[in-house]
Amino acid sequence: MSRPVFGAIADDFTGAVELAAMLASGGARAALLTDLSARPSDVDAVVIAVRSRVEPPEVALTQFTQALDALEAIGPRQLFFKYCATFDSTDQGNIGNCADLLAERAGAPSLLFCPAFPEVGVTVYTGHLFVRGTIVSDSPKRLDPLTPMTDPDLRRVLGRQTSRGVGLLPWTTIQSGADAVRSHVQARTARGAPYLIADTLTEADLETLAQATWDWPAMTGGSSVAACYPQIWRARGLTAAEPYAPTAGRSGAGAVLAGSVADQTLEQIAVFEQTRPVLRLDLLAEGDLAGQALAWADSRLPGGPICITTATPHARTQEIQDRLGVLGAARKAEAILAQVAVGLAARGVERLVVAGGETSGAVVQALGFPQLKVAPYQGPGMGLCSVEVPRPISLCLKSGKLGGPNAFHEALTQMEQPH
Structure with missing residues (x-):
């Protein structure tokens, strides 16, 4: 090597x-x-x-x-x-x-x-x-x-x-x-x-x-x-200029998982909800929240992209953090969305947008990808990548603080094309 x-x-x-x-x-x-x-x-x-x-x-x-x-x-x-x-x-x-x-x-x-x-x-x-x-x-x-x-x-x-x-x-x-x-x-x-x-x-x-x-x-x-x-x-002759092999495009089912509570992410969720269904999970609710989310997704995925989120307005976020602790609330949200990601992949989702750096890490680890093929830079905070094993899927791992109001739709569309 x-x-x-x-x-x-x-x-x-x-x-x-x-x-x-x-x-x-x-x-x-x-x-x-x-x-x-x-x-x-x-x-x-x-x-x-x-x-x-x-x-x-x-x-x-x-x-x-x-x-x-x-x-x-x-x-x-x-x-x-x-x-x-x-x-x-x-x-x-x-x-x-x-x-x-x-x-x-x-x-x-x-x-x-x-x-x-x-x-x-x-x-x-x-x-x-x-x-x-x-x-x-x-x-x-x-x-x-x-x-x-x-x-x-x-x-x-x-x-x-x-x-x-x-x-x-x-x-x-x-x-x-x-x-x-x-x-x-x-x-x-x-x-x-x-x-x-x-x-x-x-x-x-x-x-x-x-x-x-x-x-x-x-x-x-x-x-x-x-x-x-x-x-x-x-x-300085340390590397050679070679064509970059593109990442694959995918046109299968698409979904958004949003764990970030940044203002930009909240706005992006609101814009997405104008045309597509959004499920908001309450971290203080009882029961199997990941299972409930997947059951909700089953009847909606055939109709187009969906969004599942643990993000809430700042006042509710503060209440949740008071109950669970700042890091405890974040880790609970990441764990739930990671479980949802595994379930969505098993259901054939091929395009997955994840909003939030910590959430993205939890999702990638749960999906078990040892290495990601990253597309050339698309814009601030919008990283596109793909994998073939253990299952073919394209990902957009998005910073919670970046991206325009229509970032979710744009990312799902971009993933349909090779980069």
């Missing part, structure tokens, strides 16, 4: 799909693994999806360690830690603690943190995070039920998650080019700040950061900075 150039760990499944899709769009042969024992051959990049974002720190570190072990067995030249563009985390983790482990295992003297995603309006300036021009602590992200972002200064946010010094890579330095970035990082590391938050406002900034870090043992950030690497690899 040839040695991959790049090995990444993503802290949720939608992020992993997005990263693999962006690498594929750049011409890289990327494999997305969900089985850590898999050893893909003839690939340029390997992406491993874990579900560490909202786990307790000790659980997250266990998952991250297992993923690092798998990557070290595969042997990529560079290790990459992919997290959400909005730096979703808490004071306990799980970005700083996992970055510490990454740096130690990779022998990296310093790390850059580049979450920005200018394409969707997520930028960093003076170390502060902005979402569509609004500082993150004033945006809807402050109300996130699992990872509320109430502190806009990413230096402070990261500093609460690691004992290593955290500093800033200012925008003015990035404007001076890749060599200036490298020099600044070396100087700040020597002064006790090996972790630097990278100001990033434009796609050009991402390209400069990629030029400065492509040969580092380890790097961290969102998928947008990693998307700049494939052209560098080709230019």
Whole structure:
């Protein structure tokens, strides 16, 4: 097996799909693994999806360690830690603690943190995070039920998650080019700040950061900075330009499973319901909710796509979380929707849209897919992929916070065509 150039760990499944899709769009042969024992051959990049974002720190570190072990067995030249563009985390983790482990295992003297995603309006300036021009602590992200972002200064946010010094890579330095970035990082590391938050406002900034870090043992950030690497690899002869084999199109029965409680997902459910049936499951209800959902689906699937969701308006979500706990409510929703996904697949569903990163991870694991074939990038938060075994099915693993109002219909239609 040839040695991959790049090995990444993503802290949720939608992020992993997005990263693999962006690498594929750049011409890289990327494999997305969900089985850590898999050893893909003839690939340029390997992406491993874990579900560490909202786990307790000790659980997250266990998952991250297992993923690092798998990557070290595969042997990529560079290790990459992919997290959400909005730096979703808490004071306990799980970005700083996992970055510490990454740096130690990779022998990296310093790390850059580049979450920005200018394409969707997520930028960093003076170390502060902005979402569509609004500082993150004033945006809807402050109300996130699992990872509320109430502190806009990413230096402070990261500093609460690691004992290593955290500093800033200012925008003015990035404007001076890749060599200036490298020099600044070396100087700040020597002064006790090996972790630097990278100001990033434009796609050009991402390209400069990629030029400065492509040969580092380890790097961290969102998928947008990693998307700049494939052209560098080709230019330096590390990869070959080959046609990308498309994912298969499917025209069978379709369904949507929505576990995210993000405002965008609630709107997407409402738009879908204007033309298609939607079942809302109450997490506080008694009985076999997954079985009830599948019974409801049986008579409706022949008539076209359906949606089954555990998402509720914010007031009801708060009530459920008060009863079950924040993580308890999330895990119950994921478990129910994962059971529903298995039942839908057994009923012949070939097109499945899953809204929510944690929900996507639970569904993929329940379906038992060791490796996903990812289509080239379609747009922010909309990752298309397919598998043939143990059963043929196309998936859209969608970020709960992204996508337009008609995202569900659009994704189901896109899955009918090869990509």
